[in-house]
Amino acid sequence: MKKTMKKLSALAAFLLLAFRLPLAAQDNWCTDHSFHSDGMVSHSEVREQRLPAAGENVVDPGMNGSIHIHAWANADFQVKACVQAAAEDAGTAAALVRQVTITDGAGRVVAKGPSSLPDHTWWSVSYEIWAPSSANLQLNANNGSISMEGLAGQIRAQTLNGSLKLKNVSGSVEAETTNGSLLVDLAGGSWQGKGLKLNTVNGSIQLHLPDNISANVAASTVNGKIRTEFASDVSLEDRHSATFNLGAGGPQIEAHTVNGSVQISRQN
Numbered sequence: 065m066k067k068t069m070k071k072l073s074a075l076a077a078f079l080l081l082a083f084r085l086p087l088a089a090q091d092n093w094c095t096d097h098s099f100h101s102d103g104m105v106s107h108s109e110v111r112e113q114r115l116p117a118a119g120e121n122v123v124d125p126g127m128n129g130s131i132h133i134h135a136w137a138n139a140d141f142q143v144k145a146c147v148q149a150a151a152e153d154a155g156t157a158a159a160l161v162r163q164v165t166i167t168d169g170a171g172r173v174v175a176k177g178p179s180s181l182p183d184h185t186w187w188s189v190s191y192e193i194w195a196p197s198s199a200n201l202q203l204n205a206n207n208g209s210i211s212m213e214g215l216a217g218q219i220r221a222q223t224l225n226g227s228l229k230l231k232n233v234s235g236s237v238e239a240e241t242t243n244g245s246l247l248v249d250l251a252g253g254s255w256q257g258k259g260l261k262l263n264t265v266n267g268s269i270q271l272h273l274p275d276n277i278s279a280n281v282a283a284s285t286v287n288g289k290i291r292t293e294f295a296s297d298v299s300l301e302d303r304h305s306a307t308f309n310l311g312a313g314g315p316q317i318e319a320h321t322v323n324g325s326v327q328i329s330r331q332n
Contacts, residue, residue, distance in 0.1 A: 118171025
């Protein structure tokens, strides 16, 4: 039992380092000396690669890792990956990093590495990616967060344990997490595309919308409240579901949670 608890504690510490460090802090994002716990040491390296886009593009860091993706004007992908491993000695950790790959062909930013590992041994990949703004994307994470900015294609983003942050997106977008919150900042007077669907089980949802937006809104929660700064003529404080139009109406914006609140506010 004690050995199991130590193992879980070490994994938790490793995951915190892999997922919570901001990718923008490049000097500290991917370091060799970031993990020392229960006799484990880490090795890491940054890799960069250009990759052709495909009709359907997949990003998947594997069991442990986060995704941060920006739109750019080019037709291909720029991939920057932090590959980390932890083991009982530096040589084993470095050898494990060398076994991890970060892409798997055109349109596939997919991490692969050893699936069967001894105790006190882990690897992870976290991505920062620049993608064509209209790219169709499937973003998959398990233990890690997902953020995106400026994208306008068909996007499906899901993680099991982690938050999702969407900024100035449009198109047909679905974002889902089981254990985590969702934060959305939108710009422009109308949603360009099919719509936006947000779902979480354990977490809150925050939508920051411009004053002049036109959309149909549907929100629900089981254990929580719905609050909005837009529908001032309707009291939503104690309601668990609500539908209303903003502006002239338009594409559907949905926000659903089980254990958490939904806040729909005006952008500052």
